[in-house]
Amino acid sequence: xxxxxxxxxxxxxxxxxxxxxxxxxxxxxxxxxxxxxxxxxxxxxxxxxxxxxxxxxxxxxxxxxxxxxxxxxxxxxxxxxxxxxxxxxxxxxxxxxxxxxxxxxxxxxxxxxxxxxxxxxxxxxxxxxxxxxxxxxxxxxxxxxxxxxxxxxxxxxxxxxxxxxxxxxxxxxxxxxxxxxxxxxxxxxxxxxxxxxxxxxxxxxxxxxxxxxxxxxxxxxxxxxxxxxxxxxxxxxxxxxxxxxxxxxxxxxxxxxxxxxxxxxxxxxxxxxxxxxxxxxxxxxxxxxxxxxxxxxxxxxxxxxxxxxxxxxxxxxxxxxxxxxxxxxxxxxxxxxxxxxxxxxxxxxxxxxxxxxxxxxxxxxxxxxxxxxxxxxxxxxxxxxxxxxxxxxxxxxxxxxxxxxxxxxxxxxxxxxxxxxxxxxxxxxxxxxxxxxxxxxxxxxxxxxxxxxxx
Amino acid sequence: xxxxxxxxxxxxxxxxxxxxxxxxxxxxxxxxxxxxxxxxxxxxxxxxxxxxxxxxxxxxxxxxxxxxxxxxxxxxxxxxxxxxxxxxxxxxxxxxxxxxx
Numbered sequence: 001x002x003x004x005x006x007x008x009x010x011x012x013x014x015x016x017x018x019x020x021x022x023x024x025x026x027x028x029x030x031x032x033x034x035x036x037x038x039x040x041x042x043x044x045x046x047x048x049x050x051x052x053x054x055x056x057x058x059x060x061x062x063x064x065x066x067x068x069x070x071x072x073x074x075x076x077x078x079x080x081x082x083x084x085x086x087x088x089x090x091x092x093x094x095x096x097x098x099x100x101x102x103x104x105x106x107x108x109x110x111x112x113x114x115x116x117x118x119x120x121x122x123x124x125x126x127x128x129x130x131x132x133x134x135x136x137x138x139x140x141x142x143x144x145x146x147x148x149x150x151x152x153x154x155x156x157x158x159x160x161x162x163x164x165x166x167x168x169x170x171x172x173x174x175x176x177x178x179x180x181x182x183x184x185x186x187x188x189x190x191x192x193x194x195x196x197x198x199x200x201x202x203x204x205x206x207x208x209x210x211x212x213x214x215x216x217x218x219x220x221x222x223x224x225x226x227x228x229x230x231x232x233x234x235x236x237x238x239x240x241x242x243x244x245x246x247x248x249x250x251x252x253x254x255x256x257x258x259x260x261x262x263x264x265x266x267x268x269x270x271x272x273x274x275x276x277x278x279x280x281x282x283x284x285x286x287x288x289x290x291x292x293x294x295x296x297x298x299x300x301x302x303x304x305x306x307x308x309x310x311x312x313x314x315x316x317x318x319x320x321x322x323x324x325x326x327x328x329x330x331x332x333x334x335x336x337x338x339x340x341x342x343x344x345x346x347x348x349x350x351x352x353x354x355x356x357x358x359x360x361x362x363x364x365x366x367x368x369x370x371x372x373x374x375x376x377x378x379x380x381x382x383x384x385x386x387x388x389x390x391x392x393x394x395x396x397x398x399x400x401x402x403x404x405x406x407x408x409x410x411x412x413x414x415x416x417x418x419x420x421x422x423x424x425x426x427x428x429x430x431x432x433x434x435x436x437x438x439x440x441x442x443x444x445x446x447x448x449x450x451x452x453x454x455x
Numbered sequence: 456x457x458x459x460x461x462x463x464x465x466x467x468x469x470x471x472x473x474x475x476x477x478x479x480x481x482x483x484x485x486x487x488x489x490x491x492x493x494x495x496x497x498x499x500x501x502x503x504x505x506x507x508x509x510x511x512x513x514x515x516x517x518x519x520x521x522x523x524x525x526x527x528x529x530x531x532x533x534x535x536x537x538x539x540x541x542x543x544x545x546x547x548x549x550x551x552x553x554x555x556x
Contacts (some may be wrong), residue, residue, distance in 0.1 A: 020477065031538075062496050065497045068479065090491055162461055210499055211512075211515070212514075214498055215484055215514075245555070246503075249503070253517065300480065370481075374500070375477075375498050375499065375500045376477040376498055376500065377475040377476050377477040377500030378475060378500055379477075380474055380475060380476065380477060381474040381475050381504075384474055384498055384539075
């Protein structure tokens, strides 16, 4: 085959996962100048990953990123295949046969667990479940959350902890015209929660909230935010950390915690209480969670490497609901190496490796590559890096059939894949259902309901 | 409540921000970048990646940088979008050191 013919051959790329990292990878591929054909496989009939099911319902602006993804999806060299589960309907090995490269963009679907006594008591949940539930994700439709007690404890001080705290704290009227799932709105309407403790293992200088999110928590109508003055005193190492110009976010956070420490106690208002240097030791209760006992920590180590070290002091906080928000983990896929400690697929700049050896035609991007860090836009730079390496390795000389081989395989297995045009029908139906309720959409929360729209 | 590019961008033009923006809201001339306030979704991804901290959330802006709000809006409306990271200006390294980063 002559060089000229080879360059007219398409490069067939399979992307597994339709969240931000997958779409930004598609964008980088389409802009590369190479002749590409992209098949994006997604487990759910609906695309967009955490932009659809993670971003909080009261942060609709962040969801505008969807307009960028929809634009990419309309490219003639892009094919969306929803309702197809990699590992079940089609294996990664089979995709390597049909495509020049397989790019895993599956995210980090599981949560990090806390193995402590009493962990099995009802009332103990992960933030992942709670967020998926109020955002209408089909995997979490049947979960139940008991909001009939006075106090809830959120373990963790990152932006996901801020989201769940805010959804529990906000007055019902502020949530009712968002795209929050109906079943969640009904439960939140009856919530008796008055106190939300948001607990971190280290000090206020180490809280991972972005200043913007923390500020939002301090500004909710009818809600006061508090911190204990004695827990906001900084040690020398923390003071030095704050002097680093790159650490401006922590400086802003400290200003706000300082203001919360001066906040007067109120009656009749929901209260958010930020607590520091406490690690959960056990969940206590008979038939359900009634309290958590914590160990008080001291900070040890040099600036920027301070660690929480247990003292012998303890504290117990009464509560009826526990939401742990301590990070996500990726899920292993058959035929792909996995780092069980970090919860990621081992890789070097996106090339998947087995030990030291890069595996041919296998790439990873997004949270499954680097861990659950950063924000939506972080994935763009990440995917640009992975795609650069993918394209450097890919050769049009290799003959692959892409969708021409993939679709017959799926059909033979009776997999009912959902095209982008069909997603747009589901999309339109959700928007229509939301109209009567004054909501931007009413999401379908069961897969069969989504597929029914298409029949 | 958008984010705003201010004067530290001048004589640097690192453009690290561009690859981190989920919605492509950056516009550019030869001197520096500007954020289109109508497209910015306030995600904040750009702030920590700028080597000279040129970008502010509008609520955190020091008073003396306030004029940049109008400048960003005006210039973004006439300049082209910058779609990908570019090489910084030749003066970037010196400027970065001068600014204390």
